[in-house]
Amino acid sequence: xxxxxLLSIILVIICSVKAQSTYExxxxxQQRTASSTAIDDGNGGIIALVNVQTGTNYxxxxxxxxxxxxxxxxxxxxxxxxxxxxxxxxxxRIHRLDEGGYFVTGETRLPDTHVSHLxxxxxxxxxxxxxxxxxxxxxxxxxxxxxxxxxxxxxLIMPLGRSEFPGIxxxxxxxxxxxxGNILHEVFHYTNSLRTDSPSFMYEKRNGRIWMxxxxxxxxxxxxxxxxxxxxxxxxxxxxxxVYGDPSRMYYTWDADSxxxxxxxxxxxxxxxxxxxxWLAKYDTAMNRLYRNSYGTADTMDNTPFWGSGVxxxxxxxxxxxxxxxxxxxxxxxxxVNWIVAxxxxxxxxPRFIHYIGGDQYYETRYMLATSDGGFxxxxxxxxxxxxxYDLLFLKLNNQGLITGNNSKKIAVKxxxxxxxxxxxFVRVDCFxxxxxxxxxxxxxxxxxxxxxxxxxTRLPLQQLKPGIYLLGITVPGTGLIETHKFVKL
Numbered sequence: 001x002x003x004x005x006l007l008s009i010i011l012v013i014i015c016s017v018k019a020q021s022t023y024e025x026x027x028x029x030q031q032r033t034a035s036s037t038a039i040d041d042g043n044g045g046i047i048a049l050v051n052v053q054t055g056t057n058y059x060x061x062x063x064x065x066x067x068x069x070x071x072x073x074x075x076x077x078x079x080x081x082x083x084x085x086x087x088x089x090x091x092x093r094i095h096r097l098d099e100g101g102y103f104v105t106g107e108t109r110l111p112d113t114h115v116s117h118l119x120x121x122x123x124x125x126x127x128x129x130x131x132x133x134x135x136x137x138x139x140x141x142x143x144x145x146x147x148x149x150x151x152x153x154x155x156l157i158m159p160l161g162r163s164e165f166p167g168i169x170x171x172x173x174x175x176x177x178x179x180x181g182n183i184l185h186e187v188f189h190y191t192n193s194l195r196t197d198s199p200s201f202m203y204e205k206r207n208g209r210i211w212m213x214x215x216x217x218x219x220x221x222x223x224x225x226x227x228x229x230x231x232x233x234x235x236x237x238x239x240x241x242x243v244y245g246d247p248s249r250m251y252y253t254w255d256a257d258s259x260x261x262x263x264x265x266x267x268x269x270x271x272x273x274x275x276x277x278x279w280l281a282k283y284d285t286a287m288n289r290l291y292r293n294s295y296g297t298a299d300t301m302d303n304t305p306f307w308g309s310g311v312x313x314x315x316x317x318x319x320x321x322x323x324x325x326x327x328x329x330x331x332x333x334x335x336x337v338n339w340i341v342a343x344x345x346x347x348x349x350x351p352r353f354i355h356y357i358g359g360d361q362y363y364e365t366r367y368m369l370a371t372s373d374g375g376f377x378x379x380x381x382x383x384x385x386x387x388x389x390y391d392l393l394f395l396k397l398n399n400q401g402l403i404t405g406n407n408s409k410k411i412a413v414k415x416x417x418x419x420x421x422x423x424x425x426f427v428r429v430d431c432f433x434x435x436x437x438x439x440x441x442x443x444x445x446x447x448x449x450x451x452x453x454x455x456x457x458t459r460l461p462l463q464q465l466k467p468g469i470y471l472l473g474i475t476v477p478g479t480g481l482i483e484t485h486k487f488v489k490l
Contacts, residue, residue, distance in 0.1 A: 021044055021073035021074050021373060021375065021396065021398075022375065022396045022397055022398050022402070022403045022404050022405060023071075023073075023075025023394070023395075023396045023403075023405075024075070024393070024394075024396075024403055024410060024411050025071060025075050025392075025393070025394040026382070026391065026392070026393050027391060027392040027394075028384070028391050029387075029389055029390075029391055029392060030387065030389075031052050031053070031054070031064065031389070032052070032053045032054065032055055032056060032057060032061055032389055033050060033051070033052050033053075033389070033390075033392060034050070034051055034053075034366065034381065034390065034392075035048045035049060035050045035051075035069070035366060035367075035379050035392060035394075036049045036050075036051055036090075036091065036092055036307070036308070037049055037092070037093060037094070037308055037309075037367060038094075038367065038369060038377070038379065039094055039095070039096060039369070040369060040370070040371050040372050041070070041372075042096075042372050043072075043073060043372060043373070044072075044073035044371050044372055044373030044374075044375065045070065045071050045072045045073045045371070046070075046071050046369065046371065046377050046394075047068060047069075047070055047071075047094060047096075047102075048068070048069045048070075048071065048379065048394070049066060049068060049069075049091040049092070049093075049094055049104075050066060050067050050068070050069050050091075050392070051063075051065075051066045051090040051091060052064045052065050052066065052067075053090070056387070056388040056389055057331070057381075057383070057388060057389055057390050058330065058331050062088065062109075063088040063089055063090050063107070063109055064088055065081075065082075065083070065088065065089060065090075066082075066089060066090045066091040067079055067080060067081045067082070068080040068091075068094070068104075068127060070127075071377075071394060071396075073371070073373055075394075075396065080127040082121070082129060084108055084119070084132060086111065087108040087109060087110055087111075087117075087134075088108070088109050088110075088111060089106055089107060089108040089109070089119060090107055091104055091105070091106040091119075092105055092106050092107070092145055092146050093105045093106075093146045093147070093148065093149050093158075094149075095149035095151065097179065098151055099179065100124075100125050101122065101123055101124045101125055101130070102122075102123040102127070103120070103121070103122060103123075103149060103156060103179070104119075104120070104122075104123065105118070105119060105120055105121075105146035105158065106119040106121070106146075107119055107143065107144055107145070108134055114142055114165050115136075115141050115142075116141050116142060116143055116144045117134040117135060117136050117137075117141075117144070118134070118135040118137070118144045118146075118160070119132065119133070119134055120132065120133045120135070120177070120181040121133075122179075122180070122181065131180070131181070133181045135183070137162065139164070140162040140163060140164045140171060140188075140190070141162065141164075142163050142164055142165035142166065142167065143161070143162070143163045143168075143170070144160060144161070144162050144173075145160060145161045145163075145170065146158055146159075146160045147159050147160065147161065147199060147200070147201050148201045148203075150203035150205075152203070152205055152208070154178060154179055155176055155178060155179075155184065156176070156177045156178075156179065157174075157175075157176055157203055157210065158174075158176075158177070159172060159173075159174055159175075159199075159201040159210055159212065160172070160173040160174070160175060161173065161196065162188065168197065169195050169196060169197050170195070170196055170197070171188065171189055171190050171191070171194065171195055171196075172188075172189045172194055172196070172199070172212060172227075173186065173187070173188045173189070174186065174187050174189070174210060174229060174233040176233075185232070185233065186233070187232070187233035187234070189235065193218065193219045193220070193238075194212075194218060194219070194227060194235070194238075195218075196212070196214045196218060197214070198214070198215070198248075198249065198250075199212050199213060199214050200212075200213045200214075200250055200251050200252045201213070201252075202252050202253070202254065202260070204285075207231070208230070208231035209228055209229060209230060209231070209236070210228075210229040210233070211226055211227070211228055211229075211252075212226070212227040212228075212229070213225070213226050213227075213250060213252050213262075214227075214250075215247055215248050215249070215250050215264070216248075218238060219238035221238070221240040222240075223240055223241075223242070223243060223246075223247075224240065224241055224242075224243045224247060224250065225238055225239060225240045225241070226238070226239055226241065226287060239287070241283070241287040242289075243264070243266065243281070244266055244267075244269065244292075245266030245267035245268075245269070245279075246266060246267060247264040247265065247266040247279070248264065248265050249264060249265050249303070249304050249305075250262060250263070251263050251264070251304065251305075251308075251309050251310050251311065253309070253311065253312070255282060255313070255316055255319075255347075256313075256315070256316030257316060257347075258285070259282050259283060259284050259285070259290060260282065260283040260284070260285065260287075261280070261281075261282055261311055261313075261319070262280070262281050262282075262283070262311070263278070263279065263280050263304050263309075263310030263311040263323075264279050264281070264304060264310075265277070265278065265279065265302075265303055265304050266279050266294070268294065268296065268298060269294070271298075274301075275298060275299060275300075275301070276296070276302055276303060276327075277294040277295065277296035277302050278294065278295045278302045278303070278310070278321065278323045278341060279292065279293070279294045279295075280292070280293055280295070280311055280319070280321055280345065280349050281293075281349070282349065291348050291349045292349065293345070293349040293350065293351070295321070295341070295343055295351060295354055296325070296341075297325065297417055297419055297428065297457070298428065298457070299419065299420070300325050300326055300419060301326060301327045302324075302325050302327075302341065303323050303324055303325075303327045303365075304321075304322075304323045304365075305322060305323060305324075305365045305366050305368060306364050306365065306366050306381075307366060307367070308366050308367025308368070308379075309367050309368060309369060310322060310323060310367075310368065311368075312368055312369045312370040312376065313370050314370045314371070314372060314374070316347050317346050317347045318344060318346075318370075318374075318399070319344065319345045319346070319347070319349070320343070320344050320368065320370050320376040321341075321343050321344075321345070322340065322341060322342050322343070322365055322368035322376075322378045323340075323341045323365055324338055324340050324341060324363055324364060324365040324380070325338055325339040325340075325341055325356065325417070326338035326339065327364075328362075331383070331388065332362040332383050334385050336362050337358070337359055337360055337362060338358065338359075338362055338363055339356040339358045339359050339363065339414075339417065340356070340357040340358050340363050340365050340378060340380055340395070341354065341355075341356060341357075341365070342354070342355045342356075342357060342368075342378060342395075342397060342401050342413075343355070343401070344399075344401060351432050352432070353400070353401050353415065353432050353433075354417075354430070354432050355401045355402075355413050355414060355415055356413075356414045356416070356417045357378075357395065357411055357413050357414070358411060358412065359412060359414070360412065361382050361383065362382070362383040363380045363381070363382055363383075363393070364380055364381045364382075364383070364390065365378060365379070365380045366379045366380055366381060367379050371396070374398070374399045375396060375397055375398045375399055376396075376397055376399075377394060377395065377396050377397075378394075378395045378397070379392070379393070379394055379395075380393045380395070381393070393411075395411070397413075401413070414483055414485070415431065415432075415433055415482060415483060416429055416430060416431040416433075416436075416474050416483065416485070417429075417430040417431075418472060418485050418487060421485075421487045421488060422487070422488035422489070422490050423462055423487055423489055423490065424462070424489075424490050425462060425463060426459050426460060426461050426462055427459075427460050427462060427472070427487060428457055428458070428459050428460070429453055429458045429459075429460060429472070429474075430456065430457050431453050431455075431456075431458070431474065432455055432456065433453075433455075433474070433476050433482075434455060434476075435476060435477050436453045436474055436475065436476050437450060437452055437453060437474070437475045437476075438451045438453055438458070438460060438473070438474060438475075439451075439472070439473040439475065440462075440465070440470055440471070440472055440473075441470065441471040441472070441473055441484075442470065442471070443469060443471060445471070447473075448464075448465070448470075449464065449465075453474075462489055465489045466489070467489055467490055468488075469486060469487075469488055469489075470486070470487055470488075470489060471484050471485070471486055471487075472484065472485045472486075472487055473485075
């Protein structure tokens with residue numbers, strides 16, 4: 001019994017150390033490059049898909065190729081590259097098979113054409129290609145995009161979208177294959193009532209149903225809807241459900257209690273103008289809302305990841321989410337900066353922490369995922385004004401949302417966010433540290449004002465201050481000063 005107790009202690013220590021593995025991986029690119037998605041490798045690392053295209057960001061482009069990037073829990077990388085004769089290609093989904101190995105989907109195109117073929121690839125555990133298959137569709141083949149891969153025994157269920165040139169909206173194509181990529185059943189829903197721009201799919205394994213979620217304009221619904229397809233991919237019904245504030249960029253997944261966990265963008269409650277916030281919500285399977293919360297700052301445009309998952313977890317009571325603050329849909333101006341948002345909530349979506357990363361360049365969060373060692377990874381693009389391309393940034397954070405270790409190039413992780421800056425009558429401090437205080441100091445460190453901070457947002461009056469540059473220090477009991485912010489009082 002004593003040996004068993006000691007073994008338990010050792011395992012706890014090992015898991016605790018393992019959960020602290022963090023890194024900051026920055027990859028400069030010379031061609032238009034983006035990571036479309038990633039999966040957890042089961043050991044705290046990730047397996048990411050990376051696509052390379054022509055042109056620069058915010059302009060037209062064509063496929064070149066794609067590769068798989070393995071990143072270890074400590075940031076070591078291994079690249080796996082592939083070719084498919086003279087075709088250009090991209091990857092869009094990867095799934096680790098229950099039997100071992102991986103199943104990858106993508107698109108292939110002959111050079112100088114706008115006809116896409118559906119690509120399926122089987123890899124072994126070492127990422128060696130076992131086979132590849134290409135499927136041609138006579139029409140609606142400008143894009144053929146796989147949104148997800150669900151394994152159900154010895155079959156794979158794949159919701160895809162097909163679009164026509166030069167359209168960007170997709171019609172749903174539902175496919176079932178065996179593990180060798182042979183199509184067992186497929187249904188193409190060519191109907192305008194199901195035409196979508198950015199759908200999110202879930203699979204209900206107990207009855208073989210596929211759920212397609214869209215934020216608006218499906219089957220006549222002006223707001224969010226769920227379209228339910230049966231075991232034979234027939235449309236059963238479409239229903240709308242209520243979500244506050246004109247939501248968009250909605251991403252859905254199961255939580256551990258068989259409820260629906262979603263992230264999305266919607267307006268701040270009470271705002272009479274557009275003031276986007278990051279939102280999380282939980283619904284039951286009948287689309288009754290259970291919990292909801294928003295995470296953002298008034299008068300800043302807070303966004304969920306640009307095209308991938310915005311919420312992820314390994315334990316139902318430790319939910320991670322991400323996004324970015326101060327978005328632009330156009331090339332950022334020189335000198336424009338913003339912040340990656342990294343947060344954790346409990347099962348009821350109450351925030352435990354929200355951190356703000358960056359503030360020195362323009363970041364665009366692309367996706368995030370929880371890892372099996374207890375931490376989480378955020379993938380973002382960092383706009384490079386010299387190349388007009390987004391460089392790649394992979395951040396591995398621990399379960400406290402921090403980067404640990406002695407890395408001189410470590411990106412800034414702030415536990416609080418202040419706005420506006422410059423300020424006039426007040427400065428707002430967003431902080432989720434319990435019992436935290438804010439000290440306003442001169443540049444020499446002399447404290448002028450001291451405030452207790454609420455958990456969340458606190459508005460600090462500045463009328464007593466003369467115009468100038470000041471420091472705002474954040475302290476917590478037992479730790480003292482944990483970080484400082486510089487701001488301008490006009």
